[in-house]
Amino acid sequence: MFPLFYDRSRPNCSILLIYIGLLILPVFAYAQGSVCFDPSGENGAEPFCSSTGIVFPNCHNGDASCTTSAEVGPDYGCLGSQPFPAWYFLQIEESGDLEFNIVQTSNEDGTGSQLDVDFICYGPFNDPTTPCASDLTSANTVDCSFSASFNEIMNINNAQEGEYYLVLITNFSQSQGFISFQQINGNGATDCSILEATLGPNQNICGNGPIELDGETEEAIRYEWSIFNETTGNFEVIAGETTSILSVDVTGRYQLLVEDASGNIETDEVLITFNTPPVVDQQPNNLTLCEEAGGTAVFDFSQNTQRILGPQDQTEYSVTYYVSQADAESDLNAIAEQFASGPTNIFARITNNNLPSCFEITSFILEVNPAPNLSFSEFGYTICEPLDNTPDQAFITVDEVAVSLLSPTGEPVDLLANDEPLQLSNFDVRYYSSVQDAVQDVNPFVNGDTVIDGQSIFIRVENSNTSCFNIDDIAEVIINVAQIPEANPNIENFVACATDISEPSRSVFNLRDKDFEVLGINDPTANSIAYYRTIEDYTNDLNLSEEELVAFRNTTNPQQIFAAVIDDQNGCGKSNVVSFELQVNELPTLTDNESFSGEQVVCVNPDGSVQQPLQIGEDLGALDGNIYLYDWTPDNTDQNNDGLEDAIFQIQSLPESQEFSLVITRLGSNGEPDCTNAINPFTSEEYAITLRPSAAPLRVGYVIEESSFSSSFTITAQPEFQVGELQDYEYAINNGSFQDSPTFTDLPAGDYVITVRNRNGCQPLVESELIQTLGYPKYFTPNGDNIHDTWSLINAEDQSTALIYIFDRNGKLLKQIFPGGSGWNGTFNGKLMPSGEYWFSVEFNEPADPNNHRKVFKGSFSLIR
Structure with missing residues (x-):
């Protein structure tokens, strides 16, 4: 007997999942393990693969051959009982989070009566048998649910490749039906290789095939072939392929489904990769060089490498060289692309890197030619x-x-x-x-x-x-x-400030201002000055035009400019070339321009005083030794009494948002203003930053949306604050993780405290008062183990006037209990009451009602023995 698995793509919604189950008939696996590990291999945990969905008929109280309860020994966590166990194991193939859906209904297609199903998951383990049953402990419990639902969600978070997990599914309803177990979400995946394989290992093929896959299986009466669609994420049936042999010529993941006469089904898959044989795109060129010592030359094969490869991907194909055909065919004694040789033949081998046995060979000739010829000696x-x-x-x-x-x-x-x-x-x-x-x-x-x-x-x-x-x-x-004339070699560099903050290294120069220096001792009436961008321009007589040199914009900083004296009277042409640098001083800017822009949140106390010392701006003079003037808006202080605003603005109090702007002026060596700037190069806008105050809330109120005894509660925090904005806060309940929303949903009855913190780190954290919601447990187990041995209301201690009555299913009053008392122990007149469903009625004052009106609530719970 072997299991069959069915691959299904489904939306991330449990309600939609049920309807999909109605539309797509699942495939069944008629096998389930009744114990965690069976040495004989008959009843132990069955393998499960999440690339498919599994549906199997449950064990129930109408089947005498079924095991009625799970074995003794494991810690079953939340499972109060474990009727009709079904054990499965899975192994992780791709690390990540995995989410599974477990559904039990009376019909195999997911319709019919909804039957209560429960589960527990253990792990991670190194194998699927050793943990049975000594390692099935509370410490190794991954997920567990004992809810009264027919639809359970199981999660395995941060699973790692190679890990094993054991899953127990129980039929709490004990009625006949079917259980569906499948992965519905997550970026992790399980390993299907734990299932029996028939197709053999993956194959790498040189060429385009075709090859035959043989899935001949003993006792098989039906074969069905599929190929994996990477777009849809599903295996798709190949029409007409119903024999054990499949001829394939396309790379892909192929899956075979086989079925025996008993209706048992198994699948296996194999990856077939067809590797494109390399081809010589262009025949390599014969290479010719001038002779060196001994009639040889050093040849470079890199150009031929490119010709041979052509458009073929260099990460997938490689070219190597050899001095003989035999070496090329056996891939021995490869030579370097830089090769010293006389005239000879070279053999090139192009190889598919993914499959070294996939190659092609070509050749070319090396020739050695003589040295260059000169016209005269x-x-x-x-x-x-x-x-x-x-x-x-x-x-x-x-x-x-x-x-x-x-x-x-x-x-x-x-x-x-x-x-x-x-x-x-x-x-x-x-x-x-x-x-x-x-x-x-x-x-x-x-x-x-x-x-x-x-x-x-x-x-x-x-x-x-x-x-x-x-x-x-x-x-x-x-x-x-x-x-020839001689230009003055000692020319001072030409220094100017940048003309624009967006181009801090560029300015405009009139090179004619350097004419007198370049001319030196030469006669100005007999000579002129020419300027050049490069030494090559000087060599080629490509001097700057008059329009260019009187408004010259540098392209680098510094930029070297070349000049020469031109002999305008005799035939000796231009002088030696001289040079000087164009140097552009940047406009003064802060070293940390990025932080002096936009909006910055500042933590303050309720009175507006900052919680931590805060300063903006920088003392640039302390960094480079120059002298700077700082013009702040609003005005800054002059703490050193030099008559100038301080470089750094100390922020002591910030009762409301305020913008601070800055203009910086650098003084030259003569003490006069050199370059002035008010533009932030990071934003290309004026130096300005807005400081916004933020503080912790003064106190935390709350609102409970539902009335008492609801199946779950929604509590919304209401922080009160004077400074800051509502989005400054994040919330946690009962020391849990913080979240952006102040609302907490699906809370069971119990005690809660909401903590509010300022997301900007402003202190302190503020807690709400104790929040209590009324509820009741859905079951109790009066078996003397001091766990759920009595039944009473949750948080009814403060309802001293509450009246609580317990009835059997026929409406007979069995017990009146009182708030804060010991509760009901499951007896009537000293006799143990049987397992089953019991009813209760409570008359109480509604805490969520501001008028504290009297209300009556009726419900039921289970007694489990």
Whole structure:
């Protein structure tokens, strides 16, 4: 015999659940454990899987084969009795909260008579059998209900993966019917692998299939296949698939349902994953580099990696390289993407990372080519001499040499030969004082190095991609020094304040204000000044236009600006480049701008005095050593008597909400105001903050909505306060958790105290007076164990005039009891009264009635022996 489980998606509403049960016929599992653990395996707790719902016929007083009461030993918690036990166990697969619904009715589809059902849940445990029954204690009780309802809700909170839980469901009605047990809510899930499996382990497939699933099961007379729908969260039946074999070619969770001749049903599921075989998106390129030592070169395979992968996800597929076909096929001796080699073949393997046996192989060729070709082995180059330099000496600008070379006969010429396939932009060109330095690439000339007239320097032309250079043809350049103007190198930085708080590092500069400094000793009638954004602009003669330089907005802070003196009379062009920085001083702002905005709640006493010392603002001068002026609204004090408002505003009293605003001025080194600011950069609005006072309530009143002896009560707290707002408070009842709402619902009869606290931390906490509600217990068990041995009203001690009478079901008066007395012990004329339902009548003064009118209430309770 094996259980069947049925997957159901349901709304989070117990009333709707009942109607859904009427519309969707459940599938039944004709098995239930009558004891927690049975070594023979026949009557022990049955496995339960929450991915499906279970419905089973109950045990009842009309079935002589049923066990009438649960075994002795466990602590059954709230269960006063345990008639007709049904034991189940479950294991957690996904951690989280789980909510279950237990319903008992006379009909299998959830209709018919509503039959009282109860339960208790124990856990967590490491296995489903060892805890029976010594560990079924009150300490291990997770949830329990003995209510007179046909519909119970069971919760397991914060369940962890791998834990086991034991559940006992009892038929308190003892009548024949059906019990439905299923998960209805929560982000946790139970493990269905505790059920007998027939489909085997999950499978990873390379390719698109198809493959066959074989669910052949002994004694099975019916097969039904389903696939899991990730959108609906349900398994959906695959039409027409009614044999034990299913051919699949789509990734998914497949479920098989089998049924034997007795109507017993079992399900199993398996995950089939089809892994897409990798493909070579584009054939890799053959790679060519210029030769290095020994006729080899260092190759970079990364571009081929991208070509091979193409649009395929790099987290799912990877490319590795090998020097032989055999190594690639066996995935041995992989080489790095940076690989030193002569001409050879390289083999690339693209692999599905989820399934290493899923791969494809391709190959490409490595080629080694010679170094670059130069047009001449000797060149000429003319450079202008600075105005105040030693005669026949100059400063070299290395970026200009390669594009200004002359042939040995004095004509402009290109550095590269006509048969060189690459452009000059493909090479790095550097200059050295000797051939040896050029070959070894040491001590290259840099911008500003000194050269003299007639000096020879030597050129190294290096391929930017391969680092190959003209090792066998280091060309010579003979320097010719001419005269150029010299700009003043000592230029002070240009400092200004920010023009806007939204751009604290930007300002507007008139660069013409620096003309006199840049010109230096040069004749202003024969020379002009040009300004450049970058050194590259200087090199390429891309100077700022007149419109740009007279209203220049910096883009970085600081920003370097380059300048040169332009020779307007002779042919020596522009001077050496000089530079200075544009520096923007930020407008003064607080370091903690975020807190000086919006509204801040301040805890105060009833008289408006603050409960904790409070100050706003900052002393910026103490942080950076500058001098600042602070203009507060309202005016701040001048405690140091310097005639200025203090930087920090001390708040001693706050009887009502008030806004505080601030303007900050920084003084320059000359003592004069430098930059003034009133804008908060965090909000882009004026520096302003509103302080709102809040306080604890003066006292707490309350209102009870229902009259006495209601099935439950609703109590609403009514805090009284002078300062603050109602939303400042949160509420707790009988030391429970605090909540936003002042209303507490579904409270049983009893004693209550409501605590109110200020959510902003304002002290003190305030409690209501003791709140008492009248009620009565629904049952008592006069068995001499001192637990529920007598029956009386709840909180009737103060009703000294109350009259309480107890009757049997025929209306016979059995006992009159009095408030505050010992109650009824379940006897009449010294004889024990039988288990059953009894009635009572009470005449009392209604506490919730301001006029304290006399009322009569009648109800019933159960005597359980």
